[in-house]
Amino acid sequence: MKIDLSKIEGEPIRFAETIGLDANRLDPTGTIGPMEVRLEGIVRPVGDHFIVDGRTSARGELSCGRCLESVDWQMDSTFDLEIALADEAPLDPELALGEADLDVVYLEEPLLDLDKLAVEQVVLEMPIRVLCSEECAGLCPRCGANRNVEGACRCEPEADPRWAALKDLAGGTPAE
């Protein structure tokens, strides 16, 4: 959904939306399935600008950084931003870097895209890596089996490359 800012005439507008975001709009490698995001807040005209205050909450499943199994995740955070229309953007980039303008978002059209806002807020909060548990054993580097499952595979442990180098120095594989 988009909020038409040109329709705001002096009065603040409230919004409250539940948005389903596909994994490919978030982090496709770390997100499993769609994430349900609740976005609510208020848009207030202040002079030529708009101030948006809101709250984002989301829940979904991320994938474990070691074994790729799903891990429940949820977030709840608040945000505030200032919006100006692009035609007001200072032409001189030096001016655009003024302290007070740091958090201003310039929009080409007077439309506040709530889906996009939801994506930005969720991505900001998403951890770079989650683990299903601190002890997660991950996947077998040889066959890809989930080593948290007992008896997942019968692969030998990876040879330590440092020992392999020592064996080479000793002139071949020692007899077993």
Ligand SMILES: [Zn+2]
């Ligand atoms: Zn795991």
Ligand SMILES: [Zn+2]
């Ligand atoms: Zn294996």
